[in-house]
Amino acid sequence: MSTLIDVLVAAAVVALIVARQTSPQRITGGGRRWLVLPAVLVVLALRQPGLVDAHHQALSGLLLGTELVVGLLMGAGWAATSRIWAEPDGSLWSRGTRATAAVWAAGIAVRLGLAGLGALYGVHQGTGALLLALAASVLVRRGMLVVRSGALRPSYGDGAPAVSWKDRV
Template identity: 75%
Template sequence: MSSLLNVLVAVAVVALIAARQLKPQRVTADGHRWLVLPVILVVVALREPGLLDSRELSLSALLLGAELVVGLLMGAGWARTSRIWTERDGSVWSRGTKATAGVWVAGIALRLGLMGLGALIGVHQGSGALLLALAASVLVRRGMLVWWARAGRPSYGDGVAAAPWKDRV
């Protein structure tokens, strides 16, 4: 796949994720469906040649590592700023907040800064780094929300503490 196509895939995924964050969405801890999108992004990123610049391997690896750290931190910040609650029926829901949008803006600014730094020092960065960081963000955020949903920590939508889980008859 071309770099342009990878960037378009990343933009489409970001747009999809951002649009979904504007609406409440159910957090399900069932199965591993929440792993599908990050796995697809990783596969697409690793298939792209030039993930690391062969001329500047160590600097390229350092920038890739920084990109992944930013992705992990962005995913954690994204999860921490999401509102999460349990409805009376026991289902867990989440929705992004204004602070979540701030995390997105800060993460994108940091990524653009890393791209600019790479261009400044002459290190070519392929679009695979962007896709890997996006996969890390999605994986961390979703993993944290699923973990909190399983732990039973969310409150009810009206601020009442969540009732302990009970067996269904």
């Protein structure tokens, strides 16, 4: 039953992320509210036993590590392909692009390939690796957006936001 719940949570998180990327989202640098979703995902991933298959520890650990690296790269690609802009009032916003959708599609394809490889070798994989990778993606994306948006903040209080070369339209 917990695997079903984890799959539903992962599907809900992905749906939430996709929905949020299709609409502009305000970037805020402060607060810790953005840590809630990754923290919940990590807790859900670590609460169940069997994150690493006891019968195939080395291969299972390698697949888990690869899944985490894919999650980190997906988060970085997600942030790098998101458009960031400053409104006249100084607020910063981001929105996913078609390239962001391509990053997601590639990441999902790689994850499916990893799951298939694990199944081919008889490695039992739960949903924990997926949840950890999603948490890593969200954290990396958020951190990179905050760093990227720093270039758009007004300097010296002149009210005119500096625009990064990558974010010009």
